[in-house]
Structure formats: structure tokens, C-alpha cells
Amino acid sequence: MSNSISHANTPFDGYVTVSEDAPSGMLTLRGDLSSKPFVTALKKSVSTDMPASCQIVHDGQMSVGWMSPDELLILTAYDQVAGLEAGLRKSLGKRHFLVADVSDARVSFTLSGDKVREVIAKLAPVDLAPGHFAPGAFRRTRFGQISAAFWLISETEARVICFRSVAEFMFNQLSTAAHLGGEVDLWS
Amino acid sequence: MLILNCPYCGVDAEETELSPGGEAHLKRYGPGSSDADFEDYLFQRENPKGVHFERWRHANGCGKWFHAARCTMTLEVFGTYEAQSLEPPKSIQKAISKKRPGWSWREFS
Structure with missing residues (x-):
């Protein structure tokens, strides 16, 4: 196994927190x-x-x-x-x-906060309205222009996985979507 | 915006999650076939205004190829079906006949 390099040592604190997970x-x-x-x-x-x-x-x-x-x-x-x-x-x-x-090929991110649904909905063409996408569902889709998969752990926590080669891009776009002041308040 | 239901994972995928694969049900003729057959296979494509059959791939999802029947004019989708089929299923042909009486596409009608 290779020594993986983290792209985001410090989590991003917006209205949703974006952090890169320890290697899994x-x-x-x-x-x-x-x-x-x-x-x-x-x-x-x-x-x-x-x-x-x-x-x-x-x-x-x-x-x-x-x-x-x-x-x-x-x-x-x-x-x-x-x-x-x-x-x-x-x-x-x-x-x-x-x-x-494929442990070293992919990287996973955890999103946590009340509006995780909203942050994902900004980036992926998936209906995330409460009642349409429940914890337990697993969806492969795209985030921006990169392929990814995500699932909800709870109503306030989600996990996103993508290829490690695009990890920095993923972290940056998740952070941008979660920026304070960017709330849409779609489902609150 | 085109929304197609992937018959493999059941997801209603929108256009940006899919990649287009051109015309469906192309037939490649085997050894001994004529140059004209090969030319047809390579270059001759339908360009209909109306009912059309296409191949799509759920590229950012389950990664499977599938077929879709839709109208090029209204973007109405008549149905999607498995890639492992030589012709559109009867149910889809029936649905098209109901909405577009007298339609024809290559050898299907």
C-alpha cells in the first residue's frame, strides 16, 4: 500500500463542515x-x-x-x-x-451539518428532497463534472467518495457549496 | 432537459449523468457481406424528426449501456430498455403506436 497524501488536512467550516476522512x-x-x-x-x-x-x-x-x-x-x-x-x-x-x-484509489469526505442535503443538491443532479433520498440510499452520480458516489449517514451527515486524483477539486467544490452566506434554505 | 430511466439501476438520470452512444440497433454484417452493407453499417444513419431509437450509457452512474426510444421533436421519452435486445420490446412499440400512429423507423413500425 502506498502512503496516501491528504489534500485537506484541516476541515472546512462553512454552514456545513467538509472534512476528508482518514483512509478507509x-x-x-x-x-x-x-x-x-x-x-x-x-x-x-x-x-x-x-x-x-x-x-x-x-x-x-x-x-x-x-x-x-x-x-x-x-x-x-x-x-x-x-x-x-x-x-x-x-x-x-x-x-x-x-x-x-481500491482503498488508495479513492478518497472519502464527510459532510456534517443541518443542511447537508442542500450542499449535495447544489452539485449533483439528484432529487435530495426529504422523503426522496433517505439514509440507506446509495447513489452514483456526478458532482460538478467529476464522478462520485454518496450516501446519507443521518439527516445531518453524509459521505461522498470520489477518485483520489480529483480529491482536491472535490474538496474545493464542496467547500464552495458549503460557504457561509451560500445558504439556500430550500428545505428548512 | 432529457430525463431517462436507467433500466439497470432504476434511477431517473438526467442528461448530464449520461453519455450518448448514437443510433440503436445497428447491424454489422459478417464475413462475405458486400461493401454496401459495410458502408451502411459505418455511415448511414437515421435522422428522423419524430420517433428515434438511441443508445445511451449511464456513465456517471451504474456504467451500463441501455436503449431509449424517444421523440426528437418533443423530447418525449417512450421508454428505455436493455442493451441486450435486437429490437424494441413490444410494449414500447405499442406505446409509440398509441401516441404516434403510423410511425416507422428503419424496419420497425
């Missing part, structure tokens, strides 16, 4: 998720339930997000990712699958 372990898993034997084998290593389409499920430190009909994103602690990857390779055995450690 991320695995990309591709395979036939509609196959029951595949999912059974998967569950030997993954403690959570399988997420439904466009959902994310959590169990302790582990989260599993639905990326596409044949792709999952497994989030875990940074130091446990190698063990989990080995475990997945063992339990999936000779089935057709792909597992890759």
Missing part, C-alpha cells in the same frame, strides 16, 4: 450478484446483508454499497482490507469474479 479500506467486487450460490459464498466473508439496488447496508465497521447490477463496493477498516480480500478470494473460489483493493 475499499474493495471493488464484481460478479453475478443475481446468483444465489455466489451470494452464499460471498456471505462467508461479508457480514452485512446484500444491499438492494441503489442501497447501502452497514454492519459495524463494514458497509456494502450497490454500485451496479454486477458490482459492489465493500468498505471496511483500512488495516482489515488485505485480510478481507484474501477471505473473499478463498470463499469465492473458482467462481467467476473480480476483487480489487
